[in-house]
Amino acid sequence: MRALHVENLTFTWPGSEKATLRIPNLSLAQGERNFLFGPSGCGKSTLLSAITGVVDVSPGAILVANNDVGALNGGARDRFRVDHIGIIFQVFNLIPWLSALENVLLPCTFSKCRLARAGEDPAKTARKLLDELGLSDTSLLCKPASELSVGQQQRVAAARALIGKPDLILADEPTSALDEAAKAAFVGLLARECAEAGSALLFVSHDRSLEHHFDRSVDFVALNGGAA
Numbered sequence: 559m560r561a562l563h564v565e566n567l568t569f570t571w572p573g574s575e576k577a578t579l580r581i582p583n584l585s586l587a588q589g590e591r592n593f594l595f596g597p598s599g600c601g602k603s604t605l606l607s608a609i610t611g612v613v614d615v616s617p618g619a620i621l622v623a624n625n626d627v628g629a630l631n632g633g634a635r636d637r638f639r640v641d642h643i644g645i646i647f648q649v650f651n652l653i654p655w656l657s658a659l660e661n662v663l664l665p666c667t668f669s670k671c672r673l674a675r676a677g678e679d680p681a682k683t684a685r686k687l688l689d690e691l692g693l694s695d696t697s698l699l700c701k702p703a704s705e706l707s708v709g710q711q712q713r714v715a716a717a718r719a720l721i722g723k724p725d726l727i728l729a730d731e732p733t734s735a736l737d738e739a740a741k742a743a744f745v746g747l748l749a750r751e752c753a754e755a756g757s758a759l760l761f762v763s764h765d766r767s768l769e770h771h772f773d774r775s776v777d778f779v780a781l782n783g784g785a786a
């Protein structure tokens with residue numbers, strides 16, 4: 559099974575004259591870690607929105623864990639996303655009033671698949687993930703997410719993406735707010751945790767200093783029919 563298969567994908571934002579996405583082929587094997595790089599505005603986030611089904615694509619263009627994202631309707635698409643995909647956004651999209659631990663456990667609340675794969679005691683799994691990602695101070699775990707530093711929130715977002723071992727983890731420039739040392743350390747930890755969970759990782763960035771952490775690098779502009 560491939561974690562991700564994209565074939566003949568085209569997507570044009572409403573009102574735009576030019577297609578933002580024109581991708582002939584992109585595949586990620588199960589557990590593969592892929593670094594997708596390209597300049598600002600080239601369409602990287604749009605591709606992630608297409609993979610998660612946030613924007614509509616034609617049936618057959620995107621398969622995640624062998625499921626055709628474009629063939630799913632709204633509710634089924636939302637369930638599919640939480641069952642199979644962990645997402646780490648540029649801004650981490652944590653629920654500010656929930657604690658760090660509650661934020662990490664959210665996918666298990668919405669998805670029976672993720673709950674079933676989160677171990678016998680999901681809260682213990684959440685604490686273990688946070689500890690491995692460098693958030694080991696237990697006094698922080700019950701604090702509302704809004705009271706955590708950017709680096710701490712980033713670790714919570716990564717643990718939330720990883721819990722319940724989704725087939726695919728999408729990371730959209732999650733290191734842009736960090737200094738060089740913190741950035742490299744975080745990406746190293748994320749890559750290791752994905753390997754442990756068996757989750758494929760598609761990490762999107764313009765910062766090529768990070769690419770040595772990955773199995774493969776892809777130039778988004780070359781991939782996307784040479785469109786800039």
Ligand SMILES: Nc1ncnc2c1ncn2[C@@H]1O[C@H](COP(=O)(O)OP(=O)(O)OP(=O)(O)O)[C@@H](O)[C@H]1O
Pocket residue numbers: 571572578596597598599600601602603604605764
């Ligand atoms: N919601 C939207 N509606 C219309 N056009 C959009 C929308 N979101 C993005 N675009 C356009 O699509 C193009 C690609 O944007 P996108 O955010 O995918 O690029 P990116 O490579 O992720 O950029 P960055 O690295 O700055 O985040 C841009 O020209 C942008 O203006």
